[in-house]
Amino acid sequence: MLDKKTGQAPAPSQGSNTRGMKGLSDRMVGWIFIAPTIFLLLAINIFPLIWTIRLSLTNYRANRTNAEVKWLGLRNYERILTDPDIWNAMQATAHFVFWTLTLQVLIGFTLAYLINKKFKGNDLWTTIIVLPMMLSPAVVGNFWTFLYQPQIGLFNYFIGFLTGADPSSFSMIGDVALAPWSIVIVDTWMWTPFVMLICLAGLRSIPDSIYEAAECDRASKWRQFWTITIPMALPFLMLAVLFRGIENFKMFDLVVQLTGGGPGSITELTSINLKREAFEKWRTGYASAYAVILFVTVFGLASIYVKALNKVKER
Amino acid sequence: MSFSVTQPSTRQKWFAGVLVTGYALLTILPLLWIIATGFKSPSDAIAYPPKVVFEPTVEGYVNLFTTRTRMSPDALAELGPPQTWYDKIVRQYDMVISGPSRYGERFLNSVIIGFGSTFLSIFLGTLAAYGFSRFRVPLKDDLMFFILSTRMMPPIAVAIPIFLMFRQLGLSDTHLGMILLYTAVNLSLSVWLLKGFIDEIPVEYEEAALIDGYTRFQAFYKVVLPQAATGIASTAIFCLIFSWNEYAFAVLLTSGTAQTAPPFIPTIIGVGKDWPAVAAGATLFLVPVMVFTVLLRKHLLRGITFGAVRK
Numbered sequence: 001m002l003d004k005k006t007g008q009a010p011a012p013s014q015g016s017n018t019r020g021m022k023g024l025s026d027r028m029v030g031w032i033f034i035a036p037t038i039f040l041l042l043a044i045n046i047f048p049l050i051w052t053i054r055l056s057l058t059n060y061r062a063n064r065t066n067a068e069v070k071w072l073g074l075r076n077y078e079r080i081l082t083d084p085d086i087w088n089a090m091q092a093t094a095h096f097v098f099w100t101l102t103l104q105v106l107i108g109f110t111l112a113y114l115i116n117k118k119f120k121g122n123d124l125w126t127t128i129i130v131l132p133m134m135l136s137p138a139v140v141g142n143f144w145t146f147l148y149q150p151q152i153g154l155f156n157y158f159i160g161f162l163t164g165a166d167p168s169s170f171s172m173i174g175d176v177a178l179a180p181w182s183i184v185i186v187d188t189w190m191w192t193p194f195v196m197l198i199c200l201a202g203l204r205s206i207p208d209s210i211y212e213a214a215e216c217d218r219a220s221k222w223r224q225f226w227t228i229t230i231p232m233a234l235p236f237l238m239l240a241v242l243f244r245g246i247e248n249f250k251m252f253d254l255v256v257q258l259t260g261g262g263p264g265s266i267t268e269l270t271s272i273n274l275k276r277e278a279f280e281k282w283r284t285g286y287a288s289a290y291a292v293i294l295f296v297t298v299f300g301l302a303s304i305y306v307k308a309l310n311k312v313k314e315r
Numbered sequence: 316m317s318f319s320v321t322q323p324s325t326r327q328k329w330f331a332g333v334l335v336t337g338y339a340l341l342t343i344l345p346l347l348w349i350i351a352t353g354f355k356s357p358s359d360a361i362a363y364p365p366k367v368v369f370e371p372t373v374e375g376y377v378n379l380f381t382t383r384t385r386m387s388p389d390a391l392a393e394l395g396p397p398q399t400w401y402d403k404i405v406r407q408y409d410m411v412i413s414g415p416s417r418y419g420e421r422f423l424n425s426v427i428i429g430f431g432s433t434f435l436s437i438f439l440g441t442l443a444a445y446g447f448s449r450f451r452v453p454l455k456d457d458l459m460f461f462i463l464s465t466r467m468m469p470p471i472a473v474a475i476p477i478f479l480m481f482r483q484l485g486l487s488d489t490h491l492g493m494i495l496l497y498t499a500v501n502l503s504l505s506v507w508l509l510k511g512f513i514d515e516i517p518v519e520y521e522e523a524a525l526i527d528g529y530t531r532f533q534a535f536y537k538v539v540l541p542q543a544a545t546g547i548a549s550t551a552i553f554c555l556i557f558s559w560n561e562y563a564f565a566v567l568l569t570s571g572t573a574q575t576a577p578p579f580i581p582t583i584i585g586v587g588k589d590w591p592a593v594a595a596g597a598t599l600f601l602v603p604v605m606v607f608t609v610l611l612r613k614h615l616l617r618g619i620t621f622g623a624v625r626k
Contacts, residue, residue, distance in 0.1 A: 030450025
């Protein structure tokens with residue numbers, strides 16, 4: 001499992017001399033294999049990143065290429081950090097990330113725990129549960145707007161059926177109070193299987209002998225759950241949270257198609273907000289600074305988290 | 316006594332089975348609803364209460380692939396009887412087919428860009444993964460982490476300079492531009508996954524081949540590649556699914572010639588609120604991925620975690 005940091009490569013064939021290599025050293029050959037990938041990533045990832053940083057210090061506008069470009073220094077950054085719109089977007093994102101993670105961890109872990117009981121047909125049901133997460137979020141988001149229609153939507157009908165409310169009396173994506181939950185629901189529907197799969201791998205990695213030993217010591221099932229199951233599955237659970245956290249912080253496609261950031265700007269997550277600044281208002285310089293801030297935030301949070309994850313693993 | 320403390324009891328199994336089955340049925344319902352809606356007539360699609368039993372029709376699919384114009388009954392009468400089965404369907408609504416819709420083109424774009432970028436990212440990814448797996452590369456861990464970190468950037472953040480760069484190079488709205496871009500995005504996945512697969516192949520095979528007089532490249536080509544075939548195939552499917560599903564870059568960087576299906580499908584709805592056509596478009600687009608998911612189920616966990624969790 002988790003071999004992220006250890007990078008355990010099997011002993012490189014150092015000893016086997018470079019027969020038939022026409023004078024190329026092993027190290028050179030290694031570089032020949034790797035260079036094209038690094039080159040492409042530099043061209044399409046790092047070069048643009050540096051360009052973004054440069055643009056972020058100017059007032060450049062991509063739709064007015066002839067206008068004079070002024071050097072602004074850190075003024076863009078200053079403006080962004082004091083812009084209430086952007087703090088609203090950050091808050092919407094925080095709400096979205098927090099609730100999707102919470103729900104997905106709870107439901108995903110529960111499902112994994114139940115599937116691990118190895119009842120008949122669990123493979124079939126696991127495969128079915130997994131289906132939504134592989135689908136195109138934009139297309140799925142678009143279709144959920146249909147399920148969320150008041151009156152005719154299947155979701156509203158279902159809720160109406162369960163609670164007795166009139167299906168046309170509420171609109172999940174039109175109501176300011178409900179819209180933030182509408183995106184949480186779809187994301188949870190889509191990505192719970194992701195957490196479930198990883199948790200399942202964690203549960204399956206716990207050797208039976210530990211439970212047998214606990215049973216000999218007359219530990220109750222409840223105690224076994226909290227002192228064996230949870231701690232041993234925790235690194236897996238944390239890994240799932242890392243992946244989902246990064247993905248949901250960047251969330252764009254699903255929510256754009258589902259609510260478009262509305263009503264008003266209630267569900268305008270940072271990525272959607274950024275897209276507006278960059279490709280609708282065309283404030284390229286300003287948006288670049290925004291992009292840099294977002295990237296630094298993701299990267300920083302992820303690094304801190306990975307440190308914590310490694311600590312848990314070492315225990 | 317064959318009783319085991321770690322075996323769940325029959326009652327527990329039964330309980331777990333019921334709950335999981337219930338969840339699975341609930342979760343599959345929206346997907347079945349998409350497929351069903353594709354075969355409904357527009358009035359059935361928006362019926363209240365939602366119709367579970369309906370008369371299936373392929374109207375949605377006809378509307379998906381065609382553009383139609385409304386005609387007066389007199390003009391229709393002049394045209395004579397409908398020539399084909401799809402003409403017949405459209406005539407019910409006093410319309411005639413005026414041409415093919417853009418869906419076919421967009422779908423084809425998705426196929427071209429998907430396969431093109433998958434091929435490239437597997438080609439480059441296999442080479443790099445082999446390099447990382449078998450050679451002492453300076454700064455190996457840092458380079459691997461750098462490759463992974465390219466996946467952490469929000470697509471919109473990368474899209475600003477890519478947009479400018481593509482405009483400068485004439486790559487905006489071209490297949491080549493999208494293929495290169497998706498290749499770069501997929502490389503992180505393909506290098507990480509393939510390195511894991513290649514790490515699992517014992518080095519001894521190649522060493523034997525080298526002693527037999529193979530060159531490094533021959534050993535890679537004739538010994539490692541066949542051994543890694545399953546891994547390469549499943550990695551390729553993951554790359555293909557990613558390119559197939561991608562929306563953010565597609566919607567910002569393509570508008571016509573190279574536009575893929577995900578940004579196009581939501582526009583089908585148009586003013587007519589033609590839900591069956593949208594559902595038909597979504598069905599054709601989503602079902603291949605569902606099939607691949609079922610085929611991939613053994614490698615799914617590994618793929619979605621970039622190889623961090625293996626079974």
